[in-house]
Amino acid sequence: MIKFDRVSKGYAEVSDALVNVSFTIGKGEMVFLTGRSGAGKSTLLKLIALVETVSRGQVFLDGQNLNRVSQREIPFIRRKIGLIFQDYKLLNDRTVADNIALPLLVAGYNHQDIKRRVRAVLDKVGLVGKEKSYPLSLSGGEQQRVGIARAVVNKPSLILADEPTGNLDPELSTEIICLFKQFKQVGVTVFVATHDLTQVVESGCRQLILDRGRLVSG
């Protein structure tokens, strides 16, 4: 599903955000990406989501070389990926239902399909009854579940989560990880960046460890 081949990434100020990183993640796997703050976790996920481009090396997604993707193709590749963020990135002036519907609206689904799918996904993440609420009236755990609902509503084959439990207490974190495991069970590839090691150990999933841009285990 994901293949990194000797990938390096530097920014103008930081020349070695990622150094010579190679790994593969198979379809339907659930993998954690760990490392200290500044190790390059977010950078690695951004390369997959086509938010950043590599300085050297190649990234493959579903067999497609992301170096060779044109600007026009980017939106269509992103529709295959569900992105989840530490700060949720919700639109606070839209209802929960409208937030979740965004990927479907963008992909041109019709009104009926959107309604049906939003209802289904609300049920899956346990937010039934909250569809008319606004994000800021929800708790952190609920907001993150809205973020997750938005990420999976379009039935992506890959979920990328960047510190999804970073702002949540341990109990809520466990709930979120459980949700991810459910998605893995139905064949979705899940790739989670976190520095919450207890969650990783408890889950028993594979772990990739970054240290100052280098992959030290995986």
Add this chain to the structure above:
Amino acid sequence: MKGFFIVHLQALLFSLGQQLRTPFSSILTIAVLSISIALSGLFYLLVKNVTYLTGHLETSNQITLFLGQQVSEQDGRQLQRQLEKHRNIQATRLITKAEGLKEFEHYSGFGDALKALNSNPLPMVVQIFPRLSLTTQQQLQQLLDELKGLPGVSVAKLDMQWVQRLKAIIVLVERAVLVLASILGFAVIFITGNTIRLELQNRQEEVVIAKLVGATNGFIARPFLYSGFWYGFLAGILALLMITGLMKLLQSPLEQLTRLYLGYQDVVFLSVLNSVILLAVSSLLGVVGAWGVLVMQLNRLKPE
């Protein structure tokens, strides 16, 4: 196809909704735009009216034939009658030597000087009023050449210099108005563009999130393009109201003016077609302004 239509309709209504949500800044923008558009419209009307009026002025062209000193008054009258029947001549008027002298005395005040001469030095004159159907200079010139060759005619003059000058001025004014209208058109594009740029900035977060969930630039651009359309369209409507109001205000003094100078009253307003074109152009300019900004800015807006 139906889905496509509905998506566009939604975006169109949504963008109007956005404008209604920020009425103050929208109204300001629309006001500024409408003033630019109304000015263009008024300039256009100015040119149209002047052209229309001078179109009638051309009919006041006339040719003056100065007859030779040796031509008798009888031969003069004979020539006048003959010319009266000419197919390109509407009317003629004979000014005999005596009448010429009287007019000269009356208008110049040099009468005493002429009285000192023992003979009348003024030639007999036939004034020719060409048919209204002769409108181009070429046709008039042709008639002039023909009259020049007649026996007894020593000099033939076409009195249309002032019409020509006026026409040259009108051409100049037309050009100036065209340039002004273009500048105002660019102003509309830039003002709309800037407004859309601010809207884009205000909704940056939304744009970035939409991009992250797979929105194409086209999808993101759509509501902003419609927003540009609404600015142009609403400003066009307001401009039409302004033009109509102003013309109503000016109508009676303008009519009085034309009646005084031309003997009839007629003021040209914007036709329905003009109004439709004005609305279409102003809407288009709004869309173009929005589009220009979107092309420049959309690829630059990145997650982060």
